[in-house]
Amino acid sequence: MNIIFCNINWMKYYNGASAKDRPKHAGVLVKDPSDVFEQNNFRDFNGKCYGYVRSGGDILLDRHFRGVPQGAKSMKDLTIVWCAAISEEESRIVGWYRDATAYKEMISLPLYEDEYIDFSFMADAENCVLVPEEERTFVIKTSKSSARRKGAIRSNIWYAKSEYAQREFIPRVTEYIEDYRGASxxxxxxxxxxxxxxxxxxxYEEALLKARELYEEENFRKAVLYYNAAREIEDTYDASYELANAYFKLNGYDEALELAEKMIVDHGEKVELVELAFMASDMVLDMEKAPRYYRRLQELEGQPLTDxxxxxxxxxxxxxxxxYKQYI
Structure with a gap:
């Protein structure tokens, strides 16, 4: 197992900073959470997770792993172990990516006009585990509390190449990850x-009303559950359309597109359905669907496109x- 250890700030969910989940370093709140780019390391972006660590430069994969071509820009089949300090002397494993890809140079993936995801690691969301906060019990001593031969983490990226790390520490980490049966x-x-x-x-009305309240509160995950409940009782246009929008807000573009296209078949080419299908297909850079829905949307709005x-x-x-398609 090829492993890279990454030191990041402590958070509960790594799904965006909020008043209830502010980043901490060694137990101290970070003053400016907007500068903590790892805050989204365990957010599901349409089936992918994008991992950020403050590296201070390129990740020289060919220097640290055998068989990697000189100057390689990426490396696959890595395990990325995310660690965060709870004090100046101690860090804990907070989660990991399996079967991940690492990139030599940081990637900036555009989301919207002025919003990007910066990352050095990428993995399928189904291969990512975030250990619940109260169950983060795997201790890693930091350099202030561990002799150098013990291979304690000293920088934000650590390859654990010491004799001790290879003989004792890496096998312990590997066993912990492979035997983990806890929640994520x-x-x-x-x-x-x-x-x-x-x-x-x-x-139905109770479920739909609650879903709408949660949507307005931007609690899109729970809103999806109540839209599901409403549709189970009565699969209406409103419940399905609003569910598709909730998925879009969660970065679930494939789910939003699937629902929008089904509704177009069932209800016809309503402007709002074609618009949603366009936005979702545009977000995933679908070269077949996005241009088609864009053209049709402009026609429906009475502003047909010139060639x-x-x-x-x-x-x-x-x-x-x-x-960017290779990263989506």
Whole structure:
């Protein structure tokens, strides 16, 4: 098992900083959470997780792993172990990516006009585990409390190449990960499909009203559960359309697109459905669907595209596809 250890700030969910989940370093709150880019390390972005660590430069994969070509820009099949300090003397394993890809140079993946995800590691969300906060019991001593021969973490990226690490520490970590049967606090979008609220729902209107309240509060994960409950009682246009929008807000673009396309078949080409299908397919750089839905949306809104306008969008999408599709 090829392993990279990464030191990041402590958070409960790593699904965006909030008043209830502020980043900490060695038990002290970070003053400016907006500067903590690892805050989204365990957010499911349409089936992927993107991991950030403050590296201070390129990750020289060929220097640390055998068989990696000189100057290699990426390396697959890695295990990325995420660690965070609870004090100046001690860190804990907070989670890991299995079958991950590491990149020599940091990638900046555009999301919206002025929003990017910066990352050095990528893995399928189904291969990522976030240990619940109260169960983070695997201790790693830091350099202040451990002799150098023990291979304690000294930098934000650590390859554990010391004799002690290879002989004792890495086998312990490997055993811990492979034997782990506990829960994961990471919210996976695909797991929401059949989930329902824990509380008993007495009717469609109750479920839909609660879903809308949660949506307005930007609690999109719980909103999905109540939309699921509403649709189980009565699969209406409103419940399905609003569910698709909740998935979109959760970065579940495949789920949003699937629902929108089904509704187009069932209800016709309503502007809001075609618009949602366009936005979802555009987010995943779908070269077949996004241009088609974009053109149809403009027609439905009474502003049909000229060939020049269409190909301007198509060429821009194609350029983004060439640069970023491999990361989506």
């Amino acid at each position: 606090d990471m919210m996976r979008i695909k797991d929401l499909k059949d989930q329902l609220p824990e509380e008993e729902i007495t009717g 020049e306008e269409y190909y301007e969008y198509y060429n821009e999408l194609q350029s983004l596809n060439r640069s």
